[in-house]
């Protein structure tokens with residue numbers, strides 16, 4: 597597998613909190629990488645460094661290097677808006693805009709200058725299809741996005757991210773607020789999406805990481821303790837701390 601995201605000696609501070617400590621990690625393209633570890637160990641922080649969401653938090657300082665496709669995303673030449681278009685994100689709580697289903701998906705493409713109705717219709721349909729939501733909503737695209745179920749809203753948020761043609765999809769505990777059936781749908785969806793996108797997901801649920809990811813990184817106190825193929829990490833971890841965590845001894 598080819599590396600898409602290369603993280604080298606990354607340190608991140610929230611004022612005096614040293615949240616990421618010398619993290620180095622290579623993330624392969626068109627595969628799913630899961631971040632696991634106890635609460636507060638830095639999983640979401642590392643995820644947010646990949647589309648510079650941490651820039652918005654005052655007092656944040658970052659050292660080290662993070663490249664995507666060879667480009668240092670913290671260099672001065674990088675346009676953060678373009679970066680966020682290429683690196684989409686889905687959060688724990690579905691957060692559709694209080695607009696119609698159609699307008700949620702068309703929002704990003706419109707922002708990037710697409711005005712042609714036929715072209716927008718095509719993007720809306722292909723994005724909803726890619727997020728396995730089209731059949732459920734195609735007859736009421738004008739209905740408010742807030743009127744569909746939480747699981748459908750989360751797939752809508754995935755469709756919204758896909759509508760601007762990203763390379764990477766970041767998922768920050770994207771199923772933890774959903775019921776088991778909606779969770780399963782999104783897990784199945786990720787297996788489709790990884791053929792076209794690179795997915796990095798934070799999950800509290802070790803079983804989910806074991807079920808859906810190709811590689812897993814185990815975090816503890818701001819450090820990456822172990823990063824390996826998911827099968828290897830869960831069946832034969834190299835580090836005693838990984839073994840203790842996956843066998844439920846702490847966390």
Ligand SMILES: Nc1ncnc2c1ncn2[C@@H]1O[C@H](COP(=O)(O)OP(=O)(O)OP(=O)(O)O)[C@@H](O)[C@H]1O
Pocket residue numbers: 610613615633634635636637638639640641642653798800
């Ligand atoms: N905006 C912030 N300001 C200050 N400190 C923060 C901020 N966000 C996170 N932290 C701190 O950084 C550390 C890492 O937090 P982070 O949210 O990345 O961990 P996490 O592994 O994703 O946890 P969880 O699983 O609970 O979401 C924690 O000590 C946390 O308190």
